[in-house]
Amino acid sequence: MTELSMKKNVSIQEQPEEERESVFEAQGVNLWYGQTQALHNIHLKQREQEVTAVIGPSGCGKSTYLKTLNRMVEMNPEVRISGNISYRGRNIFSRRFPVEELRTRVGMVFQKPNPFPKSVFENVAYGPKIHGIRDKQLLEQIVEESLKGAAIWEEVKDRLHENAFGLSGGQQQRLCIARCLAVEPDVILMDEPTSALDPKSTMKVEELVRELKETYSIMIVTHNMQQAARISDRTAFFLNGEVVECDTTDRIFSNPSDDRTEDYITGRFG
């Protein structure tokens, strides 16, 4: 892809007058898998009502960083972390901040659509149910709102009680987004949510992300630089476990300050 076509795709977005309130703030985060250091001294902010795209070549630590934010990365027993990450002023590694609460506030959409082997309805109702909602009417209301929120209601409203595995890949991914919305999170982390989808489904998910940012703070890891340019307000470029540059998406794609960023977005490597 040429540099020119890249730039054309960049949507012109207004600069926020003043900086929005930050949701996540990482300070000097280092992370090791056993002996291998995967993240080096990460400083990064994630703000309200913004989409932050995380780009970088494979193995640069972008997914690792995303999973650190909701502490899913620690499911690997070899992981060690140092540094500090705060979510709305609270240290996420604190004993007084249970991971269950963090993950209720911080939803996640995974690379591969991962619906449960249950009905569409049960998939979306899963989150509210584990958080103690039993009222059937309320559950129905939540399911409908969440499916509408994920722009999939029209497609599934007549098959709410069919197995979710019967949906297409793109529908499954939007169902997973609906499932995530049902818990009413504050932040949504998306780990390459469209990498397993066809172009049309990808477009639908991208549209959805643009709508969702009105309400949610979104961080999206993506391999697709055009996607980052299309949907994000800010872009962070990761390389070898470091943040090379983080700036507004416009600036990253038109006038990056670091040569390595420029090399990457113009396709000279990666």
Next chain:
Amino acid sequence: MQMMDQEAVAKSLPRRIAINKIVRGLFLGSTLFGLVVLAVLLYDVISDSWGWLNWNFLTSVVSFDAAEAGVIGAITGTFWLMMITGPLTMIIGVATAVFIEEYVKEGRVRTFFETNISNLAGVPSIVFGLLGLTVFVRILGLGSVVLAGALTMSLLVLPIVIVSAQEALRAVPSYLREASYGMGATRWQMIRSVVLPAALPSILTGMILSMSRAIGETAPLIALGIPALLIPLPSSMFDSFTVLPVQIYYWTIDAALNDDLAALAAATIIVLLVMMFILNATAILVRNKFQKRL
């Protein structure tokens, strides 16, 4: 540049195809071997018991007169034994597997648990019988009752249930766990709502295998002192009992004295096989029902 000699490839092709066919034949032969042996066994047992297996045989209690003898006592005993052993091993076995797979971190402690359970699976069944005799019959003073037999049998098949349940839990894809954790589920919520339902069909397969084992085990029960001659039927788990395989064992031994007893043993084998078949069929139906629901 051509790295592959096309002529040599073409020349070797018939040989590869022939090997392919031979291998298929070997596999087919192995499968038939099992089937043929089973068929011979069935034929032998059925012909030996011909005329003996009737309603009277199924509903009568044991008797010294071969013509009068029946197996209702052993059927009831086997039924009682399975009713207690089944749920007991299911609960303890699955709980153990869940603990090891989901709660214990990989490392020395886990290896310790797993090694010991595997070793337990290799202990001869008679040893479990002696253990049951010491602990349940003597120390706990239960006597040779249904409960003592069921506890002994549970110990015997637990390793099978645990190992197969572990396999089932391990086969649950990690993305399902992640999806659940990602929404703030606690570990137990995740296990109950995601892992157990997904693993249940395979867990039940393990249960079927272990129950088939338990229904046919003889040695540990003989060690417990289960009699063959039992007139009153067991009506609670604290009653004396006998089971089909023990009945078969004693009749086979006594066949040296009276030829008719051999026929009775053969007829009892058929009853045992049919009971096992019904048990397995039920479990498979239950399993399929769960699989469909997923």
